[in-house]
Amino acid sequence: xxxxKPLSGMKILCFVGDIYEDxxxxxxxxxxxxxxxxxxxxxxxxxxxxxxxxxYPCKSDARIDDMDAADFDGLLCPGGFMPDKLRxxxxxxxLIKDFHESGKLVAxxxxxxxxxxxxxxxxxxxxxxSPGIKDDLxxxxxxWEDASVIVDRHFVSSRKPDxxxxxxxxxxxxxxxxxx
Numbered sequence: 001x002x003x004x005k006p007l008s009g010m011k012i013l014c015f016v017g018d019i020y021e022d023x024x025x026x027x028x029x030x031x032x033x034x035x036x037x038x039x040x041x042x043x044x045x046x047x048x049x050x051x052x053x054x055x056y057p058c059k060s061d062a063r064i065d066d067m068d069a070a071d072f073d074g075l076l077c078p079g080g081f082m083p084d085k086l087r088x089x090x091x092x093x094x095l096i097k098d099f100h101e102s103g104k105l106v107a108x109x110x111x112x113x114x115x116x117x118x119x120x121x122x123x124x125x126x127x128x129x130s131p132g133i134k135d136d137l138x139x140x141x142x143x144w145e146d147a148s149v150i151v152d153r154h155f156v157s158s159r160k161p162d163x164x165x166x167x168x169x170x171x172x173x174x175x176x177x178x179x180x
Contacts, residue, residue: 005036006176012105013067014076015092015115016043016060021080022052023161024109028076031168037175039076042067044089053080065091069098074175079110079130087118096121100154104178107156107171109163113137116155126152128159154178 012032016025029039043050043060050058064086069075075096077083086092096119099106108116113129114136116122123141128150137144149158149166156174158167 006172007032007179008036010037010073010175010179011071012037012039012074012076012175013069013072013095014039014041015064015078015082015086016041016050016058017082017086018050019053019081020050020058020078021082021110021112021161022054022056023164024078024080024112025052025058025076026056027161027164028078028107028109028168028171031172032076035172037073040067040072044086050082064089064095067091067095069095069102069104072099072104073178074105074171075099075107076171077106077108077112077115079108079112081111083111083114087114093119103154105154105156105171105174107167107174109158109167110160113157117142122155125155126150127155127157129157130159 042062042064046063100121110130117140127142148163149170151170156170
């Protein structure tokens with residue numbers, strides 16, 4: 001079965017690391033591919049299998065250090081415990097800043113919001129995220145709301161795996177607008 005491919009020709013960068021939230025990486029990755037995008041999963045090392053929080057493996061396609069925001073249309077920041085480590089990586093923070101400054105999709109779900117917080121891009125941005133990082137979001141200058149998805153310009157955020165359908169719809173809408 002084939003259908004419309006609103007993201008045809010687009011390329012999405014997705015971060016991965018040990019103890020990523022399995023559904024928050026795989027569900028959007030597969031939805032983006034289904035919509036026609038190419039998804040590159042980058043970890044601190046290339047061709048390494050990272051273990052998800054629930055045990056599902058994900059092999060990285062590339063090294064974060066080799067990535068350039070100019071080569072992509074959007075960025076996916078999954079949650080889990082992985083963001084707490086990646087938020088300390090200067091290259092991760094620079095990539096997030098570069099996506100933001102280019103007006104490209106910066107999508108974070110659950111604890112994935114820790115990475116944009118550390119990159120300093122959430123000031124005066126409407127967001128949601130795991131209630132566990134609500135104080136971090138607010139202290140970073142974000143405007144926190146309790147909703148399944150928040151779309152503010154090129155930022156898309158959600159709270160938890162149950163929000164993934166709305167999260168992906170929001171991401172695809174932002175990417176589709178970028179494309180036109």
